[in-house]
Amino acid sequence: MNANPITLPLGGYEAQHFGLEVRGKTAVVTLNRPEKKNPLTFESYAELCDFFRALGKDETVKAVVVTGAGGNFSSGGDVHEIIGPLVAMDTVRLLKFTRMTGELVKAMRACPQPIVAAIDGVCAGAGAIVAMASDLRYGTVRAKVAFLFNRVGLAGCDMGACAMLPRIVGQGRASELLYTGRALPGDEAERWGFFNRLLEPETLLDAALAMADEIAAGPTFAHAMTKRMLHMEWAMGVDDSIEAEAVAQALCMQTEDFGRAYRAFAAKQKPVFEGD
Incomplete structure (x- = not known):
């Protein structure tokens, strides 16, 4: 160690x-x-x-x-x-x-x-x-x-x-x-x-x-989820991958960064992500 x-x-x-x-x-x-x-x-x-x-x-x-x-x-x-x-x-x-x-x-x-x-x-x-x-x-x-x-x-x-x-x-x-x-x-x-x-x-x-x-500068939680899914899905079939990504994306939709991105889009602005 x-x-x-x-x-x-x-x-x-x-x-x-x-x-x-x-x-x-x-x-x-x-x-x-x-x-x-x-x-x-x-x-x-x-x-x-x-x-x-x-x-x-x-x-x-x-x-x-x-x-x-x-x-x-x-x-x-x-x-x-x-x-x-x-x-x-x-x-x-x-x-x-x-x-x-x-x-x-x-x-x-x-x-x-x-x-x-x-x-x-x-x-x-x-x-x-x-x-x-x-x-x-x-x-x-x-x-x-x-x-x-x-x-x-x-x-x-x-x-x-x-x-x-x-x-x-x-x-x-x-x-x-x-x-x-x-x-x-x-x-x-x-x-x-x-x-x-x-x-x-x-x-x-x-x-x-x-x-x-x-x-x-991007959405921290979402990037971490992408990395995890890229790794996990090596051992999955397509159906299991689709289900795993559905769960992952639903979790990302609960983040503050997802809400920030929507509000910025509605205001025709570039989102500023804070990682939460």
């Missing part, structure tokens, strides 16, 4: 293993070990997981941007600080580790705030998983996304990749990436639908922040 307890509101929290800045209603998480292309460690896994879990209780942050320092997103698990120690572990400890890494993806998907990933340069292994687990992905031409697990003798079924990646790029394309571990360049990643937008490196973060700020 993270030795530095998460405190609320998150704007006052000082992260130890990643950069954190809260700009208005948007939190910016920066993977910040640029000298090693921002790898993840046991400690950063744990703190990131605790952070995304805490987002569910924070009422000030409405959207999140995840990015990397120094022109790269993340090279994945640190070779010496993670992969080396794993070789010496027994099955019980290895399973504890693999479950812990999966908890980060669960936390990212469970937090109500939409997550925008700003991806430049290397985005590999667990770094590619963090990008995959985000809600939106903005990239650059020089980005290289690679699910490298087979390159180190592991299966591509890591941290939910076999469930989530096919839903983003399709079964055949996901199979290619997970079997070969090849790098997916930025322009191809956009064509495949992994990237929502392709930008120049110097405009990447600003564009991701602009999207996050736009989301943050």
